[in-house]
Amino acid sequence: MRCWDPRIEEMPKEELQKLQFKLLKTLIYKVYSFSPFYHKRMKEAAVHPDDITCLSDIKRLPFMFKKDLRDTYPDGMIMSEQEELVRYHVSSGTTGKPTVVGYTKNDIYNWSESLARGLTSAGIGRGDVMQVSYGYGLFTGGLGLHYGAERIGATVLPTSVGNTERQIELMQDLRVTAIACTPSYLLHMGEVADKMGVSIKNNTLLRKAIVGAEPWSEQMRIRIRDWLGVDAYDVYGTSELSGPLFCECEYQQGFHVWSDLIYPEILDPDTQEPLPPGKRGELVVTMLQKDGLPIIRYRTGDITTIREEPCPCGRTHPRLERLSGRVDDMLIIRGINVFPSQIEHALLGIPDVGEHFMIEIDRKGALDEMLIKVELAKEAFSDKIADLIHTKKNVEKTLKNALNVQVSVELTEPGTLPRFEGKAKRVIDRRLI
Amino acid sequence: MNCEQYMIRQISLFSENKPGRLAALAKACQEENVNILAFSIAEADGFGVIRVLVDKPDVAFSRLTALGFNVAFTHVIAVLMRDEPGGLFEIASKLSDAGINIDYSYAFSGKNKAILILRVDKVEEAIKLLLSHSFTLIATDSIQ
Numbered sequence: 001m002r003c004w005d006p007r008i009e010e011m012p013k014e015e016l017q018k019l020q021f022k023l024l025k026t027l028i029y030k031v032y033s034f035s036p037f038y039h040k041r042m043k044e045a046a047v048h049p050d051d052i053t054c055l056s057d058i059k060r061l062p063f064m065f066k067k068d069l070r071d072t073y074p075d076g077m078i079m080s081e082q083e084e085l086v087r088y089h090v091s092s093g094t095t096g097k098p099t100v101v102g103y104t105k106n107d108i109y110n111w112s113e114s115l116a117r118g119l120t121s122a123g124i125g126r127g128d129v130m131q132v133s134y135g136y137g138l139f140t141g142g143l144g145l146h147y148g149a150e151r152i153g154a155t156v157l158p159t160s161v162g163n164t165e166r167q168i169e170l171m172q173d174l175r176v177t178a179i180a181c182t183p184s185y186l187l188h189m190g191e192v193a194d195k196m197g198v199s200i201k202n203n204t205l206l207r208k209a210i211v212g213a214e215p216w217s218e219q220m221r222i223r224i225r226d227w228l229g230v231d232a233y234d235v236y237g238t239s240e241l242s243g244p245l246f247c248e249c250e251y252q253q254g255f256h257v258w259s260d261l262i263y264p265e266i267l268d269p270d271t272q273e274p275l276p277p278g279k280r281g282e283l284v285v286t287m288l289q290k291d292g293l294p295i296i297r298y299r300t301g302d303i304t305t306i307r308e309e310p311c312p313c314g315r316t317h318p319r320l321e322r323l324s325g326r327v328d329d330m331l332i333i334r335g336i337n338v339f340p341s342q343i344e345h346a347l348l349g350i351p352d353v354g355e356h357f358m359i360e361i362d363r364k365g366a367l368d369e370m371l372i373k374v375e376l377a378k379e380a381f382s383d384k385i386a387d388l389i390h391t392k393k394n395v396e397k398t399l400k401n402a403l404n405v406q407v408s409v410e411l412t413e414p415g416t417l418p419r420f421e422g423k424a425k426r427v428i429d430r431r432l433i
Numbered sequence: 434m435n436c437e438q439y440m441i442r443q444i445s446l447f448s449e450n451k452p453g454r455l456a457a458l459a460k461a462c463q464e465e466n467v468n469i470l471a472f473s474i475a476e477a478d479g480f481g482v483i484r485v486l487v488d489k490p491d492v493a494f495s496r497l498t499a500l501g502f503n504v505a506f507t508h509v510i511a512v513l514m515r516d517e518p519g520g521l522f523e524i525a526s527k528l529s530d531a532g533i534n535i536d537y538s539y540a541f542s543g544k545n546k547a548i549l550i551l552r553v554d555k556v557e558e559a560i561k562l563l564l565s566h567s568f569t570l571i572a573t574d575s576i577q
């Protein structure tokens with residue numbers, strides 16, 4: 001099947017925008033009337049629903065932050081009466097209080113519908129056996145993909161996480177063709193399978209993977225394809241927005257965001273002003289049809305760009321590019337936004353240096369100076385100084401092209417830069433601002 | 434003619450410009466009973482290359498690799514310099530007339546004689562040329 005819902009997925013852009021405006025208008029009236037939280041926020045911002053006369057008037061509405069969800073724990077931001085809710089999910093807060101999301105029947109329907117479109121666009125459907133190896137329970141991954149896969153008529157194998165050897169046995173015995181899990185769990189499965197003497201590529205029917213919930217890269221996509229024989233598709237969504245919601249189509253160039261469900265904005269992290277398509281910034285989300293927990297101009301903290309140009313698959317909805325980091329990780333060098341993840345990606349493409357790096361930032365006079373330390377690869381060592389200077393210049397040039405900012409590179413001996421388990425601390429910022 | 438006997442294996446190390454790297458190298462050699470016959474350090478912007486001639490290159494290579502150094506073998510030639518003015522110029526001009534480039538050179542003094550270490554882009558040609566002009570080259574087996 002090409003499209004799950006062709007009427008909406010191939011709707012001309014102008015019609016989609018009209019639909020978005022209608023949905024936005026309804027949403028704003030609804031929260032103004034029924035949500036004490038949003039009512040108060042809008043009063044404070046001196047904006048009334050009648051002030052929203054076109055889509056771009058959304059700028060007049062105040063932002064909403066993760067902190068708001070914590071501050072109103074457990075259910076201060078939930079708009080629906082409890083008897084209207086059919087489910088709760090709770091995200092464990094790494095800092096402070098958890099956040100609670102309540103879902104009405106309609107919210108669950110739209111969530112599954114969104115994934116049904118996405119899974120179909122990735123070529124999964126009736127006849128597929130889909131192993132859901134995301135965690136089930138308070139976390140949204142497992143149940144989210146479960147409902148999405150059932151909606152399209154796939155056969156779901158709800159294995160959740162853990163007991164990997166049994167998962168691999170079941171994958172073989174029940175002829176699993178698709179899997180949903182984190183990218184790191186997929187790689188872990190590959191390793192465990194190899195130890196068991198099972199080649200996922202040659203001894204299973206697994207061909208597609210829906211992976212997300214943690215950062216991953218194009219290099220990992222290639223590795224998963226070459227090693228496991230599996231095509232990996234990115235999936236995006238956070239629990240506040242419902243859970244995993246959007247998934248890449250067969251062209252694997254970003255995930256379609258369904259315009260009838262979401263109104264995305266990309267915000268300049270410095271000026272907090274919306275950026276035009278193609279520019280990188282913070283994703284700000286308005287969920288157009290969410291009732292249980294309304295989401296209006298939610299600052300996700302995720303960095304991405306929006307692509308408005310038509311997708312070869314024929315779907316008219318815009319695509320968001322793979323997330324390139326978090327706002328919290330962003331560095332501003334000479335007024336340009338730089339993400340450590342960009343450096344990581346650029347270095348992976350340079351065979352002369354290793355993957356580990358450190359960033360040191362100083363301010364000389366009025367100018368920021370960024371020094372990136374990398375390890376010289378064994379194979380790239382030449383005992384001629386001129387060759388090494390050439391290597392260094394080459395790395396500097398590649399990084400400058402990737403970051404749009406001048407950098408100095410220092411070549412270090414292999415194994416000398418710090419290794420990190422868990423969250424890496426690669427930045428030493430010595431600027432006094 | 435067998436040029437290989439004159440191709441001496443020099444050990445080259447990549448090093449950050451920080452104190453203690455040369456000392457670490459010397460200590461490792463001492464512990465392995467390896468004699469350093471000659472060395473030079475070339476420095477650039479933030480890093481350097483240490484080049485050493487030792488009597489047991491394989492022992493030194495494996496120990497230094499185990500210590501985490503970025504190590505490589507390089508073929509150099511060692512020429513006995515005439516102990517008179519213009520000795521170095523004579524060698525350099527012969528090579529340059531023949532279109533052979535010297536990547537780098539360094540000298541060391543042994544017993545009553547000076548020896549020039551050369552890294553050139555065309556090793557075999559350089560060996561043949563210098564021998565034909567009756568220069569004395571140091572054979573590998575006499576030192577390693």
Ligand SMILES: [Zn+2]
Pocket residue numbers: 249250251256311312313314315
């Ligand atoms: Zn597409």
